[in-house]
Amino acid sequence: MKRVAVVRFPGSNCDFDTLHSAQRAGTDAYFVWHRESDLKGADFVLLPGGFSYGDYLRSGAIARFSPIMPAVQRFAQAGGPVLGICNGFQILCEAGLLPGALVRNSRLSFVSRPVALRVEQTDTAFTNRYRKGDLLRMPVAHGDGRFVADDRTLKELEATGRVVVRYVGLDGGALPEPINGSLDDIAGISNGDGNIVGLMPHPDRAADPAIGNTDGVGFFTSMLHWTGTASAVRTARGVGA
Amino acid sequence: MPYKVHVRIVPRAGLLDPQGQAVEHALGALGFAEASNVRIGKAIELAIEAKSPADAKARASVMCDKLLANPVTEDYLVEVES
Numbered sequence: 001m002k003r004v005a006v007v008r009f010p011g012s013n014c015d016f017d018t019l020h021s022a023q024r025a026g027t028d029a030y031f032v033w034h035r036e037s038d039l040k041g042a043d044f045v046l047l048p049g050g051f052s053y054g055d056y057l058r059s060g061a062i063a064r065f066s067p068i069m070p071a072v073q074r075f076a077q078a079g080g081p082v083l084g085i086c087n088g089f090q091i092l093c094e095a096g097l098l099p100g101a102l103v104r105n106s107r108l109s110f111v112s113r114p115v116a117l118r119v120e121q122t123d124t125a126f127t128n129r130y131r132k133g134d135l136l137r138m139p140v141a142h143g144d145g146r147f148v149a150d151d152r153t154l155k156e157l158e159a160t161g162r163v164v165v166r167y168v169g170l171d172g173g174a175l176p177e178p179i180n181g182s183l184d185d186i187a188g189i190s191n192g193d194g195n196i197v198g199l200m201p202h203p204d205r206a207a208d209p210a211i212g213n214t215d216g217v218g219f220f221t222s223m224l225h226w227t228g229t230a231s232a233v234r235t236a237r238g239v240g241a
Numbered sequence: 242m243p244y245k246v247h248v249r250i251v252p253r254a255g256l257l258d259p260q261g262q263a264v265e266h267a268l269g270a271l272g273f274a275e276a277s278n279v280r281i282g283k284a285i286e287l288a289i290e291a292k293s294p295a296d297a298k299a300r301a302s303v304m305c306d307k308l309l310a311n312p313v314t315e316d317y318l319v320e321v322e323s
Contacts, residue, residue, distance in 0.1 A: 058311055065308070094311070101313040103252075108259050148256060148314060181257065 002223055004029040005042035007072065009063045011087075014049035014204055018085065021207035022046060025220035034066040044081045044125070044223050045072055047088025049141070049202060059102060059144040060090030069095060081125035081195045081226055083219065086142055089188070089198030098189055098198050099157070100149030105142070106181025112141040115179055115201060116172065117165040117187050124194035125226040127164055129218035135172045136165070136215040138206035140179065145200040147182040147189070154183055164188040165199055195228065243288040244297035245322040250310050251282035285309060294321040 004027045008015045015031065022029035022044075029046075032039060039045060052063035063069075069091075076082045076097050084092040092098045105111060119127060119134040130136075149157065157163055165188040167179045175185055180200070188199025203216025252258045258280050265279040291297035301319045310317040 057309070061308065061311070093313075099313075101311055103256070103314055104259060106257060106259050108263060150313070181259075 001026070001028040002043045003027070003041055004044045004046060004223065005032045005039045006030070006046045006048060007032050007034060007068055008048070009034045009050065009052035009066060009087075009091075011052040011054055011063075012048050012050035014085065014087075014202065017202075017204040017207075018046050018048040021204045021216070021220045022223070024208060025217065025223065027220070027223060032068060034063070034068045037067050037071055039068075039071050039075060042075070042080070044083070045075055047072075047082070047084040047091055048204065049086030049088060052087055052091065055144070058090075058094065060087060060092075060094040063087075063091045064094040073097065076191075076196050079193060079195050079228060081223070081228075082197075083126045084196075084198040085202060085204055086140075086145075086200055089200055090144065092196065092198045097196050098191060099153045100147055100189070102142075102144050102200070103146050103148055104144055105146050106178060110141075110143040111145070111180055113139065114170075115140050115187075116168050116170045117201060118168045118172065119164070120166055121161050121164045121190060121194070123161075124164055124190045124197050124222070125228070126197045126219045126222045128222045128225050130222075135168070136206075136218075137170070137213060138201045138203055138216050140201045142180070142200055145180040145182065147186045147200075149183065157186075157189055158184065160192065162190050162192065164190050164197055165201070193228075243290050244294055246287050246289050246297055246301045247320045247322070248285040248287070248301060248305060248309055249282065249318040249320070250285065250305075250315050251280050251317075253314055253316055256314055282315070294323060297321045 167185040203219035206213040206216035260281040261279040268276040289297040
């Protein structure tokens with residue numbers, strides 16, 4: 001069974017949803033407290049949503065220096081698959097494991113509602129069970145979800161297929177109004193190898209038939225099918241690594 | 242000796258600052274039509290044990306690069322009280 005570490009920070013509040021979703025997908029998922037320094041033989045690492053350290057200074061800025069993070073950094077940089085959901089995505093950006101940053105929503109209000117996403121990239125550790133163009137519905141719940149990056153980074157993300165999911169209208173068409181003001185309506189991105197993925201929406205809140213939505217299940221079942229070959233595949237296709 | 246250091250953090254020029262915009266509109270509504278380019282950031286005060294003001298400033302800059310500011314979205318300015 002795949003071993004999946006769900007890291008808990010003080011202020012994480014989607015830790016149980018994420019653990020449950022990973023277990024339901026058929027993995028051996030367990031919690032790791034942020035004060036620990038060992039991932040206990042994890043095959044995958046999940047950083048759940050919440051408000052680590054009360055979002056003090058900037059969302060994710062302080063969690064990024066937690067004692068567990070050097071182990072997460074080493075794991076990710078060695079090709080280990082890491083998924084950051086919501087606050088987890090913010091932590092990955094603050095840690096420099098993903099480019100760009102997540103800043104205050106353009107309308108300043110906290111958005112908590114279902115959104116629609118279009119799957120743009122399936123060569124990742126967490127989206128390989130979807131097909132390109134799939135339309136997913138799942139909730140967002142964030143105040144700091146506006147993805148920003150400099151022009152060069154943004155162009156590179158788009159050109160190398162590193163935008164993983166994008167906000168679209170509920171019917172799959174254009175967004176009638178921005179969700180949070182993210183550049184290019186970006187909801188989630190990956191690193192070049194597809195082993196590190198971050199997204200603001202919550203697949204962990206859409207992964208159990210008991211709550212009426214299973215669109216997010218693929219993020220967790222993808223772990224069972226990841227062979228870590230995305231980089232080689234993309235290089236072969238000539239679309240960058 | 243400890244130096245009192247003021248760090249001013251502002252959103253990068255060119256980055257949409259919705260808080261600044263909202264406050265600018267409110268100022269306009271109050272009749273302050275002369276106010277423009279409102280940007281909202283953070284002010285951080287701290288004491289730094291250092292040999293000289295220049296040393297304190299250099300240490301504060303390293304702190305900004307590592308933690309206090311996000312280089313993707315923010316610029317910072319360090320002032321040391323003499």
